[in-house]
Amino acid sequence: MMKLTYPMLFLVVLVFTLFSLPTPSLAKEDSNRYIALHDRLLAFEKEEVRLENAQILVPFEKMSRYLYADIQKSDKQITITKNDTSISYNFLTTETTVNQVIISDNAVQMIDDILYIPVRLLGESTDFKVDYLSDILTVRLYTDRYPHLSHPQFIQQIKKKRNETASPKPTPPAEPGKPIVYLTFDDGPNRYTSEHLKIMRNYNVKGTFFFVGNQISSFKSLTQQTYNEGHTLALHSMTHDRKSVYASAPAFIGEMKKETEMIQSLTGFKPTLVRTPYGSKPYVTSAMRSLLKKEGYKMWDWDVDTLDWKISEANFQQIITSVKKGVEEAIRAKDQHIVVLLHDRVQTTKALPGIIAWLIEQGYSIQPYKSELHVSQNFWHDNEL
Incomplete structure (x- = not known):
């Protein structure tokens, strides 16, 4: 078995690092993700939907409001409750708990003074199904308890709306003398x-x-x-x-x-x-x-x-x-x-x-x-x- 010398080890680390970094084109694409709840896209700003360590993150409070979760917040802790599940983040210990059980991986985190949560953790913990629709770069949360389109129907609907938005209707000229x-x-x-x-x-x-x-x-x-x-x-x-x-x-x-x-x-x-x-x-x-x-x-x-x-x-x-x-x-x-x-x-x-x-x-x-x-x-x- 070959032993790695320090120069060789440095080279391996360097090559690995270079291939791990996103290329400019990928970074641009990664910044353009969308979140959907049942049959509608949610109004997140572009930089609010983040890709970190292969996880798509969203602002914790904002996404919780979209899910109509109960939100309780103090100087020490924020807790959201939905479908008998409570997710808490402690500002002092930076720990995330789901139903009082500590979650160590892919937990709530503070980024640029805003609390973010992996959308899959939030969705699946509160009984939503969570699927990534790569055709429209969208994470979709849904539940069979609520009527919704199938994934192909939803994808077709979103593509149609985007095409309509990209091709605005020509506006006829106003009539002279009209207010x-x-x-x-x-x-x-x-x-x-x-x-x-x-x-x-x-x-x-x-x-x-x-x-x-x-x-x-x-x-x-x-x-x-x-x-x-x-x-x-x-x-x-x-x-x-x-x-x-x-x-x-x-x-x-x-x-x-x-x-x-x-x-x-x-x-x-x-x-x-x-x-x-x-x-x-x-x-x-x-x-x-x-x-x-x-x-x-x-x-x-x-x-x-x-x-x-x-x-x-x-x-x-x-x-x-x-x-x-x-x-x-x-x-x-x-x-x-x-x-x-x-x-x-x-x-x-x-x-x-x-x-x-x-x-x-x-x-x-x-x-x-x-x-x-x-x-x-x-x-x-x-x-x-």
């Missing part, structure tokens, strides 16, 4: 924002997104994507908390300025349009309006309130009806700039294709907000805003 309609979305960024971007990309139209600052930190890439795809980013406060936002004029303007800095640092774009939580009247005082003007902001409310936030997913057609009725009423009032209020929610996702298709069919021009073409639209009828 401009602004589709505006509150309360993002969140998982539904991503779906709305796909739909709008498919119809080749742009919108205006009033993001909440405290959510941007969890969806940084989605915020950048929204801007990069030509939509207008606007402000909806940092907290969306009525008491905090309207506590005082300095508190009010402080939230707007802080969110402005956050968006500008991510995108290079400085937003100047504000939509205040719950509408500007009666909450926005004269002192608050004065500070908005002083700092160079404009403020939008809306013409058409779809009330989508309180309509169930099953009744999404009501949202489409609300848009049709509201737009037609605005036209009768001779309004040439119609602002439609929507939210980044699942029922709106269902309604959005129907809304856009109807507006295009009627010959309306769907546009994002442009600061250089500002139109005053606020409940105070303040033309300086």
